[in-house]
Amino acid sequence: MAHVVTDNCHLCRFTDCVSVCPVECFHADEERTYIDPDVCIDCGACIPACPVHAIYEIIDMPDDQRHWVAVNAERSHEWPVVYAKQDPLPTAEARRAQLGF
Amino acid sequence: MIASENAAAIHVAIAGAGPSGFYAAEALLRSGLPVRVDMIERLPTPFGLVRSGVAPDHPKLKEAIRVYDRIARTPGFSFFGNVRVGRDVSVAELQLTHHAVVFACGAEVDRRLEIPGENLPGSHAATEFVGWFNGHPDYRERTFDLSREVVAIVGQGNVAADVCRILAKPVHELRTTDIAEHAFEALAQSKVREIHIIGRRGPVQAKFTTKELRELGEMAGCTTCLDAAELALNPQSEAELTERSNVNGPGNLALFRVFASRKVGDGQRTVRFRFHLSPIALIGNGHVEKMILTRNHLEGPPFRQVARPTQQQIELPCGLVFRSIGHRGAPIPDLPFDESCGTVPHTGGRVLEGSSAVPGLYVTGWLKRGSTGIIGTNRADSVETVQNLLADLSKIYDRDKQGGEALRQLLEARAVRFLNYQNWQTIDAAEIERGKQNEKPREKFTTVQEMFAVSEQIEQSRRSR
Numbered sequence: 001m002a003h004v005v006t007d008n009c010h011l012c013r014f015t016d017c018v019s020v021c022p023v024e025c026f027h028a029d030e031e032r033t034y035i036d037p038d039v040c041i042d043c044g045a046c047i048p049a050c051p052v053h054a055i056y057e058i059i060d061m062p063d064d065q066r067h068w069v070a071v072n073a074e075r076s077h078e079w080p081v082v083y084a085k086q087d088p089l090p091t092a093e094a095r096r097a098q099l100g101f
Numbered sequence: 102m103i104a105s106e107n108a109a110a111i112h113v114a115i116a117g118a119g120p121s122g123f124y125a126a127e128a129l130l131r132s133g134l135p136v137r138v139d140m141i142e143r144l145p146t147p148f149g150l151v152r153s154g155v156a157p158d159h160p161k162l163k164e165a166i167r168v169y170d171r172i173a174r175t176p177g178f179s180f181f182g183n184v185r186v187g188r189d190v191s192v193a194e195l196q197l198t199h200h201a202v203v204f205a206c207g208a209e210v211d212r213r214l215e216i217p218g219e220n221l222p223g224s225h226a227a228t229e230f231v232g233w234f235n236g237h238p239d240y241r242e243r244t245f246d247l248s249r250e251v252v253a254i255v256g257q258g259n260v261a262a263d264v265c266r267i268l269a270k271p272v273h274e275l276r277t278t279d280i281a282e283h284a285f286e287a288l289a290q291s292k293v294r295e296i297h298i299i300g301r302r303g304p305v306q307a308k309f310t311t312k313e314l315r316e317l318g319e320m321a322g323c324t325t326c327l328d329a330a331e332l333a334l335n336p337q338s339e340a341e342l343t344e345r346s347n348v349n350g351p352g353n354l355a356l357f358r359v360f361a362s363r364k365v366g367d368g369q370r371t372v373r374f375r376f377h378l379s380p381i382a383l384i385g386n387g388h389v390e391k392m393i394l395t396r397n398h399l400e401g402p403p404f405r406q407v408a409r410p411t412q413q414q415i416e417l418p419c420g421l422v423f424r425s426i427g428h429r430g431a432p433i434p435d436l437p438f439d440e441s442c443g444t445v446p447h448t449g450g451r452v453l454e455g456s457s458a459v460p461g462l463y464v465t466g467w468l469k470r471g472s473t474g475i476i477g478t479n480r481a482d483s484v485e486t487v488q489n490l491l492a493d494l495s496k497i498y499d500r501d502k503q504g505g506e507a508l509r510q511l512l513e514a515r516a517v518r519f520l521n522y523q524n525w526q527t528i529d530a531a532e533i534e535r536g537k538q539n540e541k542p543r544e545k546f547t548t549v550q551e552m553f554a555v556s557e558q559i560e561q562s563r564r565s566r
Contacts, residue, residue, distance in 0.1 A: 019480060019481040019484065020477040020478055020480055020481050021477055021480065022120065022165045022168065022476040022477040022479075022480055023164065023165055023167070023168050024168065041161045041162055041164045041165060042161055042162075042312075043162055043165075043475055043476055043477055044310060044312050044475070045474075045475050045476065045477030045478060046477070047348065048348040053345075057312065060311075060352075083131070084484070101345065
């Protein structure tokens with residue numbers, strides 16, 4: 001099991017998750033972050049840190065988000081680790097409002 | 102490193118080798134500046150509560166140690182194990198040898214219930230029990246009377262959950278963990294069959310993370326239950342549930358509802374949640390025999406509800422009590438300390454004396470913010486402290502200092518025995534090796550003497566080869 005970044009990160013990439021990850025398991029491309037399931041230790045620190053509730057432990061994940069398990073595993077291996085919090089994407093605040101957070 | 106480079110470096114001492122100390126070290130060593138970090142730890146071994154707090158049945162969380170090990174191998178990092186700041190070296194001395202000192206000593210004193218009978222045999226801090234089953238040298242000699250059938254755990258956070266699991270799980274599930282051997286042997290004889298987990302407020306205010314609470318409902322041979330009447334909520338608690346920032350409340354309540362529907366099976370251990378109760382006395386003749394509790398009602402607005410006692414009292418017969426209601430930092434000689442909350446006063450991690458920051462002194466982790474948050478919380482916390490430390494460089498980097506070299510000389514002159522990181526690696530390898538015969542990931546050394554002996558033995562055999 002691991003934790004997974006789902007839909008809501010898209011157009012946000014707030015990266016608050018990165019600053020509380022004890023093991024640096026977050027990777028990012030231009031659009032969003034991904035968790036490397038081989039590195040994540042399932043501590044759950046990132047879940048409350050995400051302003052748009054994009055992160056789930058697999059066991060709690062809504063069914064319509066399940067495809068993100070494979071995407072996180074694949075993309076985290078292709079993109080570099082993010083070590084520190086970065087500026088959110090320019091679209092982040094609009095997206096947050098749209099998501100109702 | 103050549104002498105001139107060492108002299109020109111920014112020397113930072115970090116007191117405490119737990120998560121917050123390591124994340125501070127990481128932030129300093131990643132700054133791109135010529136920083137030297139000397140980490141000083143009162144135990145011979147590093148990693149703080151990841152080694153001696155995280156429960157043995159949570160091996161995955163302990164993988165954070167890989168990150169700390171990588172930080173410790175970074176050029177510019179040195180480890181001084183078995184050295185206590187305030188005893189073996191003073192704060193004032195570190196201020197002479199280092200440009201900055203970061204205190205990351207955690208919160209190792211348990212909060213007490215402050216009730217009559219608290220000192221009776223059979224009444225313990227959860228901290229002692231956790232240290233004992235994790236092989237912490239300070240707690241290895243403690244004994245817990247596991248021949249008692251009924252246990253009361255006071256407090257509803259993740260430490261209470263850890264204590265509960267270790268007491269309630271079938272002992273064979275712990276056999277191949279890194280649990281201390283003395284604890285495994287004692288738990289194998291345990292007669293505990295009923296565990297009460299007591300909270301002063303209601304189910305919505307319980308501090309468990311949902312993940313940890315779920316585990317309490319999934320233990321083999323154990324029924325986790327509660328009285329459905331305990332789940333009646335006042336309007337303020339209902340309001341707390343609808344708040345989106347309430348991460349654990351709704352999930353926890355859903356689990357409590359499942360537990361309330363469970364029937365206790367024959368011959369099983371039971372874990373029972375109790376709410377709106379505060380212990381007011383422990384009673385017994387030479388040993389805890391029962392707990393007197395007062396029933397509470399909640400007062401105040403959502404998220405600031407407090408428990409107020411009613412006239413109603415109940416008795417809970419129990420032979421073993423663990424209090425798990427938080428921790429306080431231990432004061433460090435010559436360092437400001439706030440007795441009311443058990444932390445070091447600070448602004449953004451800069452230590453405050455009165456209302457002004459003391460140049461060169463910083464604090465992070467539980468000693469800074471109190472005993473809240475999980476391992477990763479300390480990473481963001483230490484980044485904040487180090488950012489402020491680096492912003493102060495023009496003030497604190499006033500002259501050349503000798504850093505770890507001067508500290509080493511001072512300790513040697515005082516005949517303080519200390520271990521470096523290479524010595525730890527030797528101990529680590531020896532623990533892993535002796536764990537193999539019992540199919541355990543490691544068998545910890547639980548006395549300081551053993552740790553020194555192992556380290557020296559292997560060093561000697563290396564030299565004689």
